Amino acid sequence: MTSLVLIIALVFLLSIQTTFLRVVFPGNIVPDLILIVAVYSGIHLKKSRGIWLAALVGFFQDCLSGGLLGVNFLSKGLVGLFFCVIKDKIIVQGIIPIGFFIFATSLVDGMIYFVSMTSLLGGQIKGNFLFSSIILFGVCNAVIAPFLFYMFDKARQWLHRKLPTQSLKSI
Amino acid sequence: MPYRRPQSKYLISILAGILMFSLVLMTVNARYDKVNLFFESIVVWFVSPAQNFFTSVTNSITDVFDHYFFLVRTSSENDRLLLELGRLSKKNNELLERNKLLERSANLTEFTGEDERPFVIAKVIGYDATQWSKVIFINRGTDHKVEKNLSVVTDAGVVGHVIHASLKSSKVLLITDSRSAVDSLFQETRKSGITVGTGEDICEMKFVPISAKVSVGDKVVSSGLGGVFPKGLMVGTVVDIVKQDHELFQGIRVATSVDLSSVEEVVVLLSGQEEG
Numbered sequence: 001m002t003s004l005v006l007i008i009a010l011v012f013l014l015s016i017q018t019t020f021l022r023v024v025f026p027g028n029i030v031p032d033l034i035l036i037v038a039v040y041s042g043i044h045l046k047k048s049r050g051i052w053l054a055a056l057v058g059f060f061q062d063c064l065s066g067g068l069l070g071v072n073f074l075s076k077g078l079v080g081l082f083f084c085v086i087k088d089k090i091i092v093q094g095i096i097p098i099g100f101f102i103f104a105t106s107l108v109d110g111m112i113y114f115v116s117m118t119s120l121l122g123g124q125i126k127g128n129f130l131f132s133s134i135i136l137f138g139v140c141n142a143v144i145a146p147f148l149f150y151m152f153d154k155a156r157q158w159l160h161r162k163l164p165t166q167s168l169k170s171i
Numbered sequence: 172m173p174y175r176r177p178q179s180k181y182l183i184s185i186l187a188g189i190l191m192f193s194l195v196l197m198t199v200n201a202r203y204d205k206v207n208l209f210f211e212s213i214v215v216w217f218v219s220p221a222q223n224f225f226t227s228v229t230n231s232i233t234d235v236f237d238h239y240f241f242l243v244r245t246s247s248e249n250d251r252l253l254l255e256l257g258r259l260s261k262k263n264n265e266l267l268e269r270n271k272l273l274e275r276s277a278n279l280t281e282f283t284g285e286d287e288r289p290f291v292i293a294k295v296i297g298y299d300a301t302q303w304s305k306v307i308f309i310n311r312g313t314d315h316k317v318e319k320n321l322s323v324v325t326d327a328g329v330v331g332h333v334i335h336a337s338l339k340s341s342k343v344l345l346i347t348d349s350r351s352a353v354d355s356l357f358q359e360t361r362k363s364g365i366t367v368g369t370g371e372d373i374c375e376m377k378f379v380p381i382s383a384k385v386s387v388g389d390k391v392v393s394s395g396l397g398g399v400f401p402k403g404l405m406v407g408t409v410v411d412i413v414k415q416d417h418e419l420f421q422g423i424r425v426a427t428s429v430d431l432s433s434v435e436e437v438v439v440l441l442s443g444q445e446e447g
């Protein structure tokens with residue numbers, strides 16, 4: 001049951017990312033919901049499940065993107081791993097801490113993309129455009145993230161109320 | 172049972188796994204670009220119905236805004252359109268004349284014209300899941316004879332080409348993506364170059380010699396070389412030229428003829444060889 005809810009939520013998020021967001025943010029800067037999910041799952045899911053979920057959503061994002069396959073798997077997997085390791089040492093609650101960590105993570109995500117594309121595809125990729133938009137990309141994510149974190153928290157609370165405790169122990 | 176933090180050996184093995192798997196994926200993708208990876212098709216197949224649904228809902232909402240809430244601009248828009256109509260009528264007349272001249276020339280030289288290519292009309296159902304590459308998803312796939320490397324156009328010009336086709340949907344790499352390149356020429360002077368994407372909403376035309384006469388407003392069309400885009404499709408219009416004496420080539424920026432941020436329907440030009 002938990003897996004089904006997660007799959008539906010992922011399809012919903014991926015669909016929003018690839019359709020609705022382009023209408024709301026018509027320019028070149030579009031928030032990355034998948035990155036926010038990766039950070040959230042790294043922090044809030046128990047044991048190492050956050051890492052796997054982060055890597056999985058990154059992989060799905062790769063499949064729905066025209067970029068190099070594996071780039072988002074790598075960046076989101078690393079993000080999930082990083083937050084899973086340090087989650088006991090940091091407090092990511094409230095607008096400013098969430099915004100700060102998401103902003104920093106966005107910069108790292110953009111850099112991983114840039115390095116992967118330029119190193120593996122060599123001169124085929126012109127990456128200058130990335131630098132001009134990466135800060136705005138980070139700000140955009142940082143603004144959206146607190147709201148999404150709040151929604152995810154609410155969704156988890158709802159799940160804990162509705163579903164049997166046994167099936168939610170792992171989340 | 173109390174919660175235990177994952178052990179460091181376990182975390183290191185996960186890190187190694189992530190690095191290995193992503194490296195394998197990227198290497199396979201970079202080296203063997205022609206391989207259609209099956210899991211990509213599965214994910215696209217799984218998500219495309221939801222994309223269809225969300226696109227329909229989004230279009231309906233946008234439609235309401237466009238038709239009811241933004242009527243304030245209609246009057247000035249109407250004036251502008253009347254002017255445009257007059258201009259286009261004049262242009263149409265000129266083109267009709269030119270068309271008749273061409274028809275007569277064709278008859279004289281027994282010019283058979285270009286082959287009629289079959290095509291399929293597709294709806295845009297989604298955009299790239301990241302902001303770094305320029306890709307759209309269309310609701311036609313191998314079921315409709317759409318395959319890799321087919322050109323995608325609208326009545327205004329070139330949109331891009333298919334980079335991955337699954338059963339009922341396909342990925343189209345837009346000409347503004349930094350990996351896209353279209354062999355092109357200037358409509359008037361017939362000087363050639365390569366129109367490449369920049370990752371932004373504009374393209375650049377490369378390898379145009381410094382001595383070539385180019386001016387802002389010149390139309391750029393596809394040359395037909397390269398095997399993807401047929402000859403004569405509109406690519407865009409020159410909006411900026413940078414000439415430097417010590418350079419061999421000019422720096423030319425080209426605005427795409429199609430507004431790629433709001434394209435809703437496209438035409439996929441199928442390959443000429445019909446089965447059976």
